[in-house]
Amino acid sequence: EVDDLITTIKNDADFPWPKGFEPWALENEGTGVAPPSSKQNLGLTKPFQQKRKEILPAPNELTPPLSSEQTAEYLNLYGELMDRVAEYIGGKEGDKLKALHDKEMIFLRQEKNLPQLGNIKSEASSAKD
Numbered sequence: 001e002v003d004d005l006i007t008t009i010k011n012d013a014d015f016p017w018p019k020g021f022e023p024w025a026l027e028n029e030g031t032g033v034a035p036p037s038s039k040q041n042l043g044l045t046k047p048f049q050q051k052r053k054e055i056l057p058a059p060n061e062l063t064p065p066l067s068s069e070q071t072a073e074y075l076n077l078y079g080e081l082m083d084r085v086a087e088y089i090g091g092k093e094g095d096k097l098k099a100l101h102d103k104e105m106i107f108l109r110q111e112k113n114l115p116q117l118g119n120i121k122s123e124a125s126s127a128k129d
Contacts, residue, residue: 013038072114079105079117 009015012023013035024030065071086098
């Protein structure tokens with residue numbers, strides 16, 4: 001069958017891209033740096049095993065908080081993650097996201113009877129006025 005004669009390559013690094021058509025090429029809005037495992041780097045780089053530093057638990061490893069301290073830790077983590085997302089987006093859209101997120105954090109902390117933090121605390125008192 002024809003299907004048996006066709007090989008599908010699903011890895012950009014393994015595909016034999018013609019010069020200038022690589023997805024990492026500057027002409028294609030790439031970084032200009034080929035992945036270490038690409039055929040372009042064959043024999044030029046040492047194979048390596050990428051190690052990911054685990055800084056966050058996997059979502060399926062999270063359990064419901066068992067105490068107000070743990071709830072506060074989860075909210076702090078959530079707040080820091082959302083702040084990074086807003087910074088990544090940047091500009092007016094990032095500012096809008098940050099403002100929305102700050103209001104949400106005020107609400108969540110009030111719902112759980114947790115103290116407000118930093119600049120969010122001052123915004124919470126001004127929101128009540």
